[in-house]
Amino acid sequence: MQSLILTTATRLLVALLLVFSIYALLRGHNLPGGGFIGGLIGATGFILYVIATSVSDARSALRADPANIAMLGVGIAAFSGIMGAFAGDAFLTGQWLFLFAAEGEKGLPLSSVLVFDVGVYLAVFGGILTLVFAMEEEI
């Protein structure tokens, strides 16, 4: 479908959606949000791009094969679970690193929970796009 309004608006919206998807991913740490919904929002951006242009354009804009992204996501999520082993904890136990922590100050808390969320984000993002690209190409 060729529509000047859609293609012009898409340029703006895709960037916004992708930024918002990262925001949702990071927000999910303590508030509603997270990897799953973030991945869905991110995929929406590229789906919009497919509708406005074509699958081949969207594929080249994405650069990587979406199925590879999805499997990488599964790998990252599995790895974040394995991180618990290094500390001798159970599978998927959250591992925390407090950067610049001082007396009475938590500093910047980094955790394997976030790594897991990033894995989920990539798995959902890649999985949805694999399906959508395949269906659009069939039609």
Added chain:
Amino acid sequence: MSWILVNPILIPLVTAVLAYLFRTSPAGRWISVAGTVVLLFASLIMMGEVLEHGVIAGQMSNWQAPFGITLVADYLGGVMVVITAITAMATVIYTLAEIPERLERLGFHALLQVLVAAVCGAFLTGDLFNLYVWFEVMLISSFGLLVLGGSKEQLDGGIKYVTLNLVSTIMFLSGIGLLYGITGTLNMADLHLAVREVENTGLLTTIAVMFMVAFGVKAALFPLFFWLPASYHTPPVAVSAIFAGLLTKVGVYALIRSFTLIFDQDVAFTHTILLWLAVATMVTGVLGAAAMNDFRRILSFHIISQIGYMVLGLALFTPLGLVGAVFYLVHHIIVKANLFFVAGVAKRIGGSTDLSRLGGLYAHAPVLAFLFLIPAFSLAGFPPLSGFWAKYVVVKAALDLEMWFVAGVSLAVGLLTIYSMTKIWGAAFWPKHPDGIKPRLGDLPAGERVALMAPIVGLAVLTCIIGLFPEPFVHFAETSAEQLLDPTAYVTTVLGVQP
């Protein structure tokens, strides 16, 4: 403890990721083979722990039960994981000679490994919602395997498969919702205690029947089995074999687990339904098989008929009945996967799975004929093979309860099983090939011959071992039946307190 329990899920999952990233090079398929070997070792280590402690449990991410996700392995769960690993290894070796590079490039091995991970997850989880998740993962990956390559026939089978299974999923999820509504927990061990506090037992029985329908579809119980014969003959043989071996058994396992651990307060009602469903399943399955004229279709209908025996063992709800159910479960996975492997080799050298277009296998491939007879006789229940003991125990359990009719039907079904095995023998092995082909194993390239025959020989040897030395296996099944009927150890291990 928890890592020993996670390994059987984690190993195939990591293998899937690696196999997918290397899917375009030969390395991918060897990663897949190596993954299943590691899985077998991990599951044996886990089994060793189970034999030592009885029941082992691990709390994922350190959230204590009943709030976190618990992985549990008792005798039944443990042996199912071991047998899954064996079947997975046999299948992956078989695929080396069967799956074309085209399918490997599409990610065949990754899907197969995800399926194995999901099956292991379903056997190990101690949480109903987690079980639902594993069922979904299993459904998605098996649908992918069914339609991969995308021939018209495959899509036809795949759509029927996924549609009917989605109905089961909806039933399962609604049942979970209702159960959570009245008990406030989904941890299976906690549920065992919580359902005793429920006052509205009528609703509880309704929920039990919903679970029965949901798992009944998965297990291919009468009258919910239509998806199975519609789809199992379409994909590559290795895929049919692992489906035939494992998928329906996950349904049976879920039935056994939920109707011993959770829904055991109205046995007179629920287990009577199960009893008659089991009888109907046995009969329709074996009659369906008698009407078929294709190697793989006959075998597909026989899965249904054999599912009847396992559910019968559960429905009798006596220690001996459950011993039979557990023994049957293990025996059937080995034998059925093996028969599908044989069908695959027959197709490879004889050119078809249609019985009217096969022949001459006995004259030109006597080794294959012999290797067909072992699982075929075992399926029909000939002594001294594993199937004899499995059938014997189930029938004995029925006779002990003086259910003459049920026992008689299961014996008659055994007889009819022999009939369809002789039909395959009489059409594919004995007469000359209608097209004059001489199906010889020797005509296959040496590497492929090894990859095709090794799993068949290995599984046949297992059948013989179980058949000739049944003592330790029966004893094992007795212990797991005790654990199922008295889940105190299970509950204590999971919750960490005396109930």
